[in-house]
Amino acid sequence: MDELNRQIVGHLLRDGRATFQEIGSAVGLSAPAVKRRVDLMRARGEISGFTAVVDPRALGWAIEAYVEIFCRGNVSPEVLQRELGVIPEVVGVATVTGDADAIVHVMAASMAGIEESVERIRTSGRVERTRTSVVMSRVIDRPARPGGAG
Structure with a gap:
């Protein structure tokens, strides 16, 4: 580019x-x-689409969390996409380095909704355990910019 x-x-x-x-x-x-x-x-796929950025609270999502998942054996990104993509509260999944195999971004209307989503994540036969961090506040929240770090 x-x-x-x-x-x-x-x-x-x-x-x-x-x-x-x-x-x-x-x-x-x-x-x-x-x-x-x-x-x-x-x-060329350099711009993949256009979208509206909506305040999650306007959709009724008042609480968000990041869930680290630790899998049994090797699990492909395609399998994670298939198994976690059916959970409506899952808004993002990324495979990561370190101890966890992936990190899952979850948003819900209530803490009960977060808990229910985490339980659904745990029911996957491939997930051995999870570790959840609930977001208290967003300090910086901006889209990626061209020419930025990386």
């Missing part, structure tokens, strides 16, 4: 509803040129 595309993506991350004209004015391109670049980035 060249620097101009990084700038375009940066504008889209800040405001996904910005027009191609607004982005073009900011980066020194015409609106059609920005559209061509965005279409190309989508075709």
Whole structure:
């Protein structure tokens, strides 16, 4: 991805509803040129889609937790996706290094909902044990940015 595309993506991350004209004015391109670049980035999979960022509380999700899962034997990411993807409160799963095999992001309306979700995670025949951390407050919560650390 060249620097101009990084700038375009940066504008889209800040405001996904910005027009191609607004982005073009900011980066020194015409609106059609920005559209061509965005279409190309989508075709190459560099931009995978557009979405709305919604306050979880508006959806009734007042509590969130991160659940470390420790599996029996080797479990593929595809198996984790299949088994954990059916739990509506699971909003994210990532395999990780360290002692745990994966970390699961869970959001629910109540502590009882978190507990029920953790119990559903534990019922997988592949999960040996879990360790749950409930989020008390979010200190920094921003989308990834082009040119950032990493």
